[in-house]
Amino acid sequence: MGNCIEKCKSGSHCDLKPKWAIVGGGNGGQAMAGHLALMDFNVKLYDIIPEKVQAINKNGGINVEGVVQGLGKPDLVTTDIAETIKDADVIMVVAPAFAHKNIAKACSPYLTDGQIVVLNPGSTGGVFEFVKVLKDEGCTAKVTVAETQTLIYTCRSDSFGHVNIFAIKKGVGVAALPANKTDKVVEILNTAFGEFKPAKNIIATSLENINSVVHPTPILLNLARVDNGTDFLYYFDGVSPIIANFLEKLDEERINIGKAFGLDITSAKRWYEIEYQLEASNLYEAIQKTEAYSDIKGPKNVNTRYIYEDVPMGMVPIAALGRLVGVKAEKYEAIIKLAELIFGEELLKNARTLENLGIDGMTPEELLKYVETGERN
Numbered sequence: 456m457g458n459c460i461e462k463c464k465s466g467s468h469c470d471l472k473p474k475w476a477i478v479g480g481g482n483g484g485q486a487m488a489g490h491l492a493l494m495d496f497n498v499k500l501y502d503i504i505p506e507k508v509q510a511i512n513k514n515g516g517i518n519v520e521g522v523v524q525g526l527g528k529p530d531l532v533t534t535d536i537a538e539t540i541k542d543a544d545v546i547m548v549v550a551p552a553f554a555h556k557n558i559a560k561a562c563s564p565y566l567t568d569g570q571i572v573v574l575n576p577g578s579t580g581g582v583f584e585f586v587k588v589l590k591d592e593g594c595t596a597k598v599t600v601a602e603t604q605t606l607i608y609t610c611r612s613d614s615f616g617h618v619n620i621f622a623i624k625k626g627v628g629v630a631a632l633p634a635n636k637t638d639k640v641v642e643i644l645n646t647a648f649g650e651f652k653p654a655k656n657i658i659a660t661s662l663e664n665i666n667s668v669v670h671p672t673p674i675l676l677n678l679a680r681v682d683n684g685t686d687f688l689y690y691f692d693g694v695s696p697i698i699a700n701f702l703e704k705l706d707e708e709r710i711n712i713g714k715a716f717g718l719d720i721t722s723a724k725r726w727y728e729i730e731y732q733l734e735a736s737n738l739y740e741a742i743q744k745t746e747a748y749s750d751i752k753g754p755k756n757v758n759t760r761y762i763y764e765d766v767p768m769g770m771v772p773i774a775a776l777g778r779l780v781g782v783k784a785e786k787y788e789a790i791i792k793l794a795e796l797i798f799g800e801e802l803l804k805n806a807r808t809l810e811n812l813g814i815d816g817m818t819p820e821e822l823l824k825y826v827e828t829g830e831r832n
Contacts, residue, residue, distance in 0.1 A: 475547060492529050492530075515528065517617070519619075553763060555577075564592075571599045601632070601657075603660065626730065630655065670761040673694050688753065690751055691743060731744075733745065767802060773787060779819055
């Protein structure tokens, strides 16, 4: 293990370079691995697809374009997860939320004391799920599990070993379980990424899941385009004024759930203003002003993560948290039901219910105590 973990835990400033493991070689994983390598950090990249690993190795690394440029050369690119996380200080899980459970199972035998696992992002309830799986798998390593509120990059990878980073978001919230470990986690992350900032707790990061607002509903309302393989710009063409108006009403439910937990949740419009340094009078204008979206095209297949990730792993747990605190989320529930009717019951088979997250049976007060202290009644 790297000395920076012990040094930070001792209460002194961490000025050493942590060793990084990136689990997941998709858009975000390649962006992060390539970026870290270009910053001269020790970084390993894991992916489950052998062809992807072979292509990156044959390419000599990851060609990074956009706001970061260069050939990033990770120290290791492999399909061996044990070798990837060995000796890593920080394990960044950069994968769709529906993969988190299997990743937790795969990592469980190889985790060691002092490591930090960060879900990028956690979607909603990611840390709850990851910690539950580690416990169920009998993992005894003393690790800290944290999550980000959103992926730090706006990026796309059109081929293995190549990624375009359109933007690096500003002020990305991070929270650990328990919350009293968040500051040290952020301090270590800041050795590479100054954009990360402490969030109040993992309920806050879970409710700050903007994808639950801007992904499922526009897909459902543009489903003919997607199903027909029509070429369109997802945000600029897919989010019209009337759709954006509905998204703002949907957003109000998310914010109200946060208020019931004593949290000041950022509105989607304000989030765009902060992350992309813009000013807007409403959500539609904010989205249209986001230059990083200018080349983001809509999916051409209905089997998109905008549904299969963001409904069961985002909208479902947000609505469940609403029920827990007695806040109605009728619009969230309506979109969940519409998605289920269109895509079938299998869509919600492994959804993040409170039971699946290991937090069922808790009162709101007990849940808040758990996220702040790690103690359960």
